[in-house]
Amino acid sequence: MIYARFTLVMVLTILYVLPAAAQTREEGPWWPHPIWGKDDQSGGSNWITPEKVLKALTLVKTGQIYEIGQVYSADMPLFGQRTYSLVLPGSPTGEPMGTNNLIYYDEFLVAEIGQVGTQFDGPGHIGERMTMADGTEKDVFYNGYTNEEIKGPYGLVKLGVEHVGPFITRGILVDVAAYKGVESLDHGYEVTVEDVEGALERQGIAMDSLEPGDAYFFRYGWARHWNDPGTYNASPPGIGMAVARWVVEKQASMIGSDQWTTEVVPNPDIGKAFPVHQELITRNGVWNLENMNFDELSGDGVYEFLFIHTPIRFKGATGSPARPIAIR
Numbered sequence: 646m647i648y649a650r651f652t653l654v655m656v657l658t659i660l661y662v663l664p665a666a667a668q669t670r671e672e673g674p675w676w677p678h679p680i681w682g683k684d685d686q687s688g689g690s691n692w693i694t695p696e697k698v699l700k701a702l703t704l705v706k707t708g709q710i711y712e713i714g715q716v717y718s719a720d721m722p723l724f725g726q727r728t729y730s731l732v733l734p735g736s737p738t739g740e741p742m743g744t745n746n747l748i749y750y751d752e753f754l755v756a757e758i759g760q761v762g763t764q765f766d767g768p769g770h771i772g773e774r775m776t777m778a779d780g781t782e783k784d785v786f787y788n789g790y791t792n793e794e795i796k797g798p799y800g801l802v803k804l805g806v807e808h809v810g811p812f813i814t815r816g817i818l819v820d821v822a823a824y825k826g827v828e829s830l831d832h833g834y835e836v837t838v839e840d841v842e843g844a845l846e847r848q849g850i851a852m853d854s855l856e857p858g859d860a861y862f863f864r865y866g867w868a869r870h871w872n873d874p875g876t877y878n879a880s881p882p883g884i885g886m887a888v889a890r891w892v893v894e895k896q897a898s899m900i901g902s903d904q905w906t907t908e909v910v911p912n913p914d915i916g917k918a919f920p921v922h923q924e925l926i927t928r929n930g931v932w933n934l935e936n937m938n939f940d941e942l943s944g945d946g947v948y949e950f951l952f953i954h955t956p957i958r959f960k961g962a963t964g965s966p967a968r969p970i971a972i973r
Contacts (some may be wrong), residue, residue: 647909654749675928676789685788686768686803689898692858698813704951704973709970711947712935713862714763720873721762724905725789729756751853759806759964763785765956769795769804770963771919772924787930800961807958809932812896815859816952816971819844820943822866830882831864836863838891841884846947848948857896860952868938883909885968889924893929899954900925900970901934934967947973 676681681691715721719729731754738751759767772786784792786804795803821836822829824844829834841863842852863914870877881904884892889908892900900907908921925931934954942950952973956965 649757649947657804672924674789675891676785678788678930680837681769681788681930683788685930686805688761688768688787688792688926689858689932690812692896692898693810693812693814697815697858701813701815701951704815704949707793709973711950712942712968713939713942713971713973714967714969715868715936715938717762717966720804720872720874722871722877722905723741723761724878727757727761728763730754731778733754735934740893746809756887757912758960758966761827761966763934763936763967763969765806765809765954765967766922766926766935767804767806767809767956768925768926768932769801769806771922772885773923785927787927799962800959801962801963805961806956806963807960809956811953811954811955812834812860812899813951815856816866816950817845817855817859818848818862818939818948818950820848820864820939820948822864823847823943826865829869832880832882833909833911834865835884835885835913836865836888838887839957841888841891842925850948855895858898859895860898861895861900862937862939862952863900863902863907864939864943865903866940867902868940871936871938878905881905883907884921885909886920886924892925895929899932899934901937903937905935907935909931915944934969937969942971944973 678685723729731752733750734753737748739749740760741748768787772784774782776782785794790803795801819841821840821844824840824847865882867881881903883902884907906919908919912920925933954967954969961964
């Protein structure tokens with residue numbers, strides 16, 4: 646009798662839960678985040694614990710610093726209609742002040758500042774318009790937050806980049822270009838899991854050494870085109886969905902690359918727009934740092950390093966400019 650009652654309770658519980666779980670017509674729920682919970686807005690930066698930081702610090706052997714971001718300038722490649730303009734209001738800006746005749750310069754910047762140059766994609770940058778189980782459409786972002794919950798006239802009220810913590814962690818360069826024996830991968834080449842694991846093996850990085858919270862950086866050799874925006878912006882090579890799922894499986898804190906979207910363009914699944922962004926950012930909270938430069942690291946054979954990146958805490962912003970560094 647007890648067993649029968651227990652079975653009945655379980656059946657009723659399942660029948661009660663299933664309709665709630667069917668959040669969309671196409672799939673089951675992918676939120677709340679299975680590790681960080683329903684209220685999380687920080688995603689992969691949660692992996693950066695004091696223990697993770699201390700372990701990453703042990704990677705420093707020489708103290709050499711590598712700049713792995715690009716310089717911001719008016720002639721840098723930009724996506725679509727994005728803008729970057731820095732002007733000086735006055736020459737100098739301020740007239741002499743005080744008996745010591747102090748003068749100064751300011752700058753005036755107009756830009757989609759979190760989405761130009763070396764740029765960090767935050768939690769509220771990418772979402773998906775989805776048909777829910779009841780037939781309604783909703784715009785859904787990281788961890789199931791909807792557009793109605795996050796939008797605001799002066800920035801996002803939830804999922805702003807200020808919720809992402811600093812990254813002080815183990816960085817791993819995945820030098821796909823070197824693995825393939827080329828200066829640069831071809832336009833539109835999709836990097837495979839075999840490429841990634843082959844590059845790691847070539848670099849002497851064992852698969853069983855990969856740990857949660859590591860940051861992975863994919864070198865395609867694309868930074869060589871930085872001063873040629875036409876070539877740089879045209880159909881870059883990059884990772885596809887298979888590698889995106891590999892990254893999620895490895896529980897990465899974040900990823901980055903030396904091109905403007907990290908993923909291959911166009912996507913091999915014709916008609917889809919930047920699905921790797923949705924898989925990593927929207928569904929799993931793995932953040933993305935674009936337009937980096939790893940050529941100096943590659944030239945010195947540096948594949949593991951202390952990685953440091955602290956997103957600027959613009960309240961309500963979708964992303965952040967960046968000056969990431971690697972220390973060997």
